[in-house]
Structure formats: structure tokens, C-alpha cells
Amino acid sequence: MDEKVKAIARPAASRSLRQAIGQARVEEAERISESADWRDSEIARLEILKVELEDVFAQVPQTDDRFSLVLVPSKPARLWIDLFTYAVVAEGEGDYLLVRSSDAGRRTLFSSPSASAMADRITRYIAHEIVRRERQEAALLEPIVRPEYSEEPEEPRSRAGLVIAAFVIGILAGAGGLLAAVWLSIP
Numbered sequence: 001m002d003e004k005v006k007a008i009a010r011p012a013a014s015r016s017l018r019q020a021i022g023q024a025r026v027e028e029a030e031r032i033s034e035s036a037d038w039r040d041s042e043i044a045r046l047e048i049l050k051v052e053l054e055d056v057f058a059q060v061p062q063t064d065d066r067f068s069l070v071l072v073p074s075k076p077a078r079l080w081i082d083l084f085t086y087a088v089v090a091e092g093e094g095d096y097l098l099v100r101s102s103d104a105g106r107r108t109l110f111s112s113p114s115a116s117a118m119a120d121r122i123t124r125y126i127a128h129e130i131v132r133r134e135r136q137e138a139a140l141l142e143p144i145v146r147p148e149y150s151e152e153p154e155e156p157r158s159r160a161g162l163v164i165a166a167f168v169i170g171i172l173a174g175a176g177g178l179l180a181a182v183w184l185s186i187p
Contacts, residue, residue, distance in 0.1 A: 039077070042089045045115065046071055046079045049087055049096060052119040056126065064133070067126060081122055082129070085109070098122060 050071050057069045070080045079087040085100045090111070096118040098110040110121045 039075075041094075043071070043073055043077045045089050045094075045096070046077055046087065049115045049118055050079055052115055053122060056119070056123050060126065061130070064130065066129070066133075081125070085125065087118060087122065098125070 050069060053069055057067060060067050066082050068080065072078050072080060076088050076091065081087065084102065088097050088099060090097050095111050095113045096115065097108050098118065098121060100107050100109055112118045
């Protein structure tokens with residue numbers, strides 16, 4: 001029984017820290033290589049989407065400065081559409097994602113493996129945003145309609161009575177306070 005315990009407690013002859021470190025370095029190099037390949041692929045796919053959208057952005061009215069097509073090679077790389085909306089490539093499956101950031105967090109508006117389908121969706125998004133802005137601006141320019149009242153103009157009320165009443169109440173309150181102070185100070 002002692003021999004079994006010694007055999008179990010004894011480290012295997014093939015176990016070596018140097019070999020484990022060497023293996024870890026090889027695995028790390030492979031992972032970095034795959035990561036660099038993925039990053040290059042991600043940026044290349046977003047550049048393809050950017051090329052498809054350049055004609056659309058050229059048609060955006062010059063007065064509308066909300067939209068700008070900018071590829072930012074951050075981690076993850078992002079193709080910005082406007083201040084809150086961007087396209088990214090999903091890390092796992094490689095689909096294009098149209099993402100909108102807000103106070104409530106990020107929300108995926110659309111997902112597609114096709115750059116063409118994503119470009120169509122972004123084009124529709126821009127069109128809807130332009131129409132929404134036009135509607136808001138039109139609402140601001142509409143004259144405010146005030147309800148019609150009776151044609152008889154109201155006579156301005158005299159506020160003199162209100163001023164006199166406040167003055168009289170003030171005198172009475174002051175006199176009452178003075179009497180109370182005198183009455184309480186008498187021993």
C-alpha cells in the first residue's frame with residue numbers, strides 16, 4: 001500500500017515547467033496571429049461596407065451635418081453612420097451589426113452576413129432619420145393656434161381695492177402685535 005501512495009504522490013517524469021512555458025508561448029503566438037488575422041478581416045469587411053455606402057453619403061443634403069461615414073479602427077473597429085449609430089462585425093459569426101447607442105445602452109437594429117443587405121438597411125435608416133428631422137422642423141415652424149375667446153374685450157379690473165385691503169390688514173396686524181407685546185410686558 002505504501003508503494004501505491006508513493007507512486008501517486010511522485011510527479012510524472014514528463015512534467016516540466018520549461019516545456020509547459022514553451023507550449024504556452026506557442027499557444028499565445030497562435031492566438032495573437034489569429035487575433036491579428038481577425039482584426040485585419042474585420043477592418044477589410046467594414047471598408048467594403050464603407051465603399052458601398054459612399055454614394056449614399058454623397059447624396060445626403062449638405063445642410064444636414066448629422067451623418068458622416070467614418071471608419072475608426074478601434075477595438076472592435078466601427079463604421080460610424082451618425083453620432084449614435086455605427087456598424088461593426090460580430091466577433092463570433094462575422095455578421096454585420098447595425099448598433100445604436102443611447103442612455104439605455106446599446107441596441108442592435110439590424111444584423112446581416114451580407115454587406116449589400118447592410119448597406120440597404122443603413123440607407124433606409126438615413127432616409128427615415130432625414131424624414132423624421134424634416135417633420136420635427138415643420139412642427140416647429142407651424143404657427144401656434146390660440147383658441148378664440150369671446151369678442152367682447154374684458155375690462156381690466158381695478159386692483160386698487162386689493163391694495164387697500166392688504167394695507168388695512170397690515171395695519172390691523174401691526175396694531176394687534178403691538179398691543180400683544182405691551183400686554184405681555186406688563187408685570
